[in-house]
Amino acid sequence: MEKNQIIENLNTIAQLMELDGENPFKVRAFLNAARVLESEARDLSTLVKTGELSNLQGIGKSLTEAITEMVQKNKSTPLMELQKKFPAGLVECLKISGLGPKKLKILYQELGINNVGELEYACKENRLLGLKGFGLKTQENVLKGIAALKKFQGRFHLDMAWATANQIVSYLKAQHKGLQIEVGGSLRRWRETIGDIDLLIASDSSAEKIIRTFQKIPEREAVLAAGPTKASIRLQSGIQVDLRVVRAEEFPYALVYFTGNKIHNTALRARAKDFGYKLNEYGLFKGTKLIPCKTEADVYAALELQYIPPELREGFDEIEIAAEHKIPKLIEAEDIQGVFHVHSDWSDGINTLQAMQQEAMRLGLRYMGQSDHSQSATYAGGLDETRIKSQMTEIEGLNKKAKNFHIFKGIESDILADGSLDYTPKILKQFEFIIASVHSRFKMTKSQMTERILKAIQNPYTRILGHMTGRLLLAREEYEIDTEKIIEAAAKNRVAIEINANPHRLDMDWRFLKKAKAAGVKFFINPDAHSTAGLSDTWLGVHLARKGWLSKEDVINTGTLAVVAKYLSSKESL
DNA sequence: GCCGTTTTCGGCCCGACTGTTTTCAGTCG
Numbered sequence: 079m080e081k082n083q084i085i086e087n088l089n090t091i092a093q094l095m096e097l098d099g100e101n102p103f104k105v106r107a108f109l110n111a112a113r114v115l116e117s118e119a120r121d122l123s124t125l126v127k128t129g130e131l132s133n134l135q136g137i138g139k140s141l142t143e144a145i146t147e148m149v150q151k152n153k154s155t156p157l158m159e160l161q162k163k164f165p166a167g168l169v170e171c172l173k174i175s176g177l178g179p180k181k182l183k184i185l186y187q188e189l190g191i192n193n194v195g196e197l198e199y200a201c202k203e204n205r206l207l208g209l210k211g212f213g214l215k216t217q218e219n220v221l222k223g224i225a226a227l228k229k230f231q232g233r234f235h236l237d238m239a240w241a242t243a244n245q246i247v248s249y250l251k252a253q254h255k256g257l258q259i260e261v262g263g264s265l266r267r268w269r270e271t272i273g274d275i276d277l278l279i280a281s282d283s284s285a286e287k288i289i290r291t292f293q294k295i296p297e298r299e300a301v302l303a304a305g306p307t308k309a310s311i312r313l314q315s316g317i318q319v320d321l322r323v324v325r326a327e328e329f330p331y332a333l334v335y336f337t338g339n340k341i342h343n344t345a346l347r348a349r350a351k352d353f354g355y356k357l358n359e360y361g362l363f364k365g366t367k368l369i370p371c372k373t374e375a376d377v378y379a380a381l382e383l384q385y386i387p388p389e390l391r392e393g394f395d396e397i398e399i400a401a402e403h404k405i406p407k408l409i410e411a412e413d414i415q416g417v418f419h420v421h422s423d424w425s426d427g428i429n430t431l432q433a434m435q436q437e438a439m440r441l442g443l444r445y446m447g448q449s450d451h452s453q454s455a456t457y458a459g460g461l462d463e464t465r466i467k468s469q470m471t472e473i474e475g476l477n478k479k480a481k482n483f484h485i486f487k488g489i490e491s492d493i494l495a496d497g498s499l500d501y502t503p504k505i506l507k508q509f510e511f512i513i514a515s516v517h518s519r520f521k522m523t524k525s526q527m528t529e530r531i532l533k534a535i536q537n538p539y540t541r542i543l544g545h546m547t548g549r550l551l552l553a554r555e556e557y558e559i560d561t562e563k564i565i566e567a568a569a570k571n572r573v574a575i576e577i578n579a580n581p582h583r584l585d586m587d588w589r590f591l592k593k594a595k596a597a598g599v600k601f602f603i604n605p606d607a608h609s610t611a612g613l614s615d616t617w618l619g620v621h622l623a624r625k626g627w628l629s630k631e632d633v634i635n636t637g638t639l640a641v642v643a644k645y646l647s648s649k650e651s652l
Numbered sequence: 653g654c655c656g657t658t659t660t661c662g663g664c665c666c667g668a669c670t671g672t673t674t675t676c677a678g679t680c681g
Contacts, residue, residue, distance in 0.1 A: 100653095101653080102664090103653070103654080103663085103664055104654090105653090106653085106654095106664080107653040107654055108653075110654085111653090135654095135655095136654065136655090137654085138653065138654050138655080139653085139654090140653055140654090141653070141654085176670090176680085177678095178678060178679050178680085179679095180677080180678060180679085181678070181679085210672095211671085211672065211673085212671090212672085213672060213673095214671095215670080215671055215672085216670090216671065216672080219670090219671090263681085276681085303668090303669060303670070303680095304669090305668065305669055305670090308668055308669070310669095310680095320680095320681075322668090322681095335666095335681095336681085340665090340681080343665075343666095344664085344665055344666095345665095346665090347665045347666075348664085348665075350665095351665085356665095356666095357666095358665080358666060359666085359667075360667090
């Protein structure tokens with residue numbers, strides 16, 4: 079069984095256990111194990127064989143057994159046992175907002191509800207009303223939840239979520255002068271997709287007023303909840319926005335509380351407890367005495383921790399490393415000096431080369447690596463030999479005219495099914511850099527796809543591996559690859575790995591960056607721009623790089639023009 | 653189910669809001 083399937087099974091087991099009324103801590107153990115596997119780059123079957131699986135934090139005897147069975151026997155006894163107890167469609171019902179395992183179990187047992195469709199029908203027949211703990215409101219909310227589930231798959235791209243959040247922040251600030259407001263949650267952690275937007279506001283006296291304003295935002299579709307300090311709305315776009323108001327002195331603690339993921343926060347509270355403190359959104363307390371903190375950094379410092387940037391608060395090992403004060407200085411937006419992976423109207427971009435150049439200069443960049451599609455990408459207007467020559471001539475002309483800006487001549491070459499690049503060596507040689515990417519034949523087996531990419535990495539002309547997993551967020555699954563082998567090969571062959579900053583890709587996955595860095599891999603943060611506007615996606619990529627613990631030194635396009643030129647030419651002699 | 657310098661049992665984070673309740677359970681974050 080492949081890793082993705084195993085992770086999915088662990089999550090399903092956890093959900094079914096909840097329905098079954100299992101010990102919540104046992105449920106958490108399964109969810110935690112799924113998360114651990116998600117961020118483990120090493121090959122699972124190897125981990126099973128060597129017995130290293132049980133060394134992973136959070137994976138003990140039972141989970142080792144369960145995972146081993148899935149790896150070796152391609153089945154899961156605990157999952158099958160649970161599936162006997164509940165119909166398959168019931169798990170889907172747990173996605174309905176406002177409906178949890180307890181209520182759902184009652185619906186299953188009392189009304190024989192098997193799936194979302196039957197539940198919707200039962201609501202419309204008013205059959206929920208007679209049940210203990212259910213009333214008219216609950217029934218209406220379930221119906222609304224079903225409608226929302228159908229309409230919106232419930233996740234949103236990072237760029238859209240930030241644009242929406244900024245819009246709401248501006249609106250609230252316009253209505254309430256001098257408002258202290260911050261975005262929290264997964265958005266502040268720059269997760270690649272977002273479920274909802276969390277906003278945190280400091281106010282000592284106008285909480286209710288602010289919440290009233292919030293409920294009246296023009297884009298709202300529905301007010302889901304509203305109390306004196308907390309409210310939720312859903313916008314017409316389908317995205318949910320949660321607002322929380324705290325007193326000014328509580329703000330730093332609340333910001334910590336509403337930024338870290340569950341695991342990070344749990345660990346932080348546990349650490350507070352070790353120090354004899356209690357930590358919640360209102361403060362850090364010793365008994366009833368507040369430990370005064372003005373900033374988030376003060377809160378971490380009070381727990382003898384180095385400040386942990388929001389991007390890192392995912393509940394991996396950041397707290398242990400912060401305790402040793404060994405969190406590196408992360409890359410920042412202004413470190414970027416130029417961008418690679420840029421398309422123009424020579425292939426499937428919408429703007430001219432010159433327009434792309436002008437926009438890059440306007441953004442304060444010093445260089446740009448032009449890489450239109452290669453000839454196999456006929457759907458994208460890939461370049462044949464003649465057009466390559468013409469484009470190079472145009473680039474040389476632009477370079478002559480522009481002061482302090484340089485365009486590198488490159489190509490995004492398709493990695494063909496057999497792993498070869500898309501041109502003869504004679505042509506490949508003419509480029510200053512080559513990004514090798516997979517754009518077709520996604521459904522190969524894991525070993526075939528891995529071999530294909532390994533061969534491309536070993537090609538002496540490849541300098542950058544483009545969008546490594548091929549995923550399109552919320553649209554297309556990644557293809558199966560052996561991440562560890564590819565990382566090793568990239569390090570060995572001095573091929574940089576791209577952090578594709580296009581909000582639909584954000585690929586390679588940030589979870590593996592730290593591992594790749596440790597293996598000696600270097601990176602490019604590339605916009606994969608198909609328009610002048612797309613160039614600005616680069617800065618999304620910077621946050622993803624930060625999530626992967628990368629520093630300026632790890633990213634090639636933080637270097638000066640001279641440094642990058644040298645980097646690109648240094649492999650020519652191979 | 654996991655974990656352990658309070659170690660093999662007994663913890664495992666904590667509070668707001670809703671809707672159903674007559675004092676609280678369920679859900680969510």
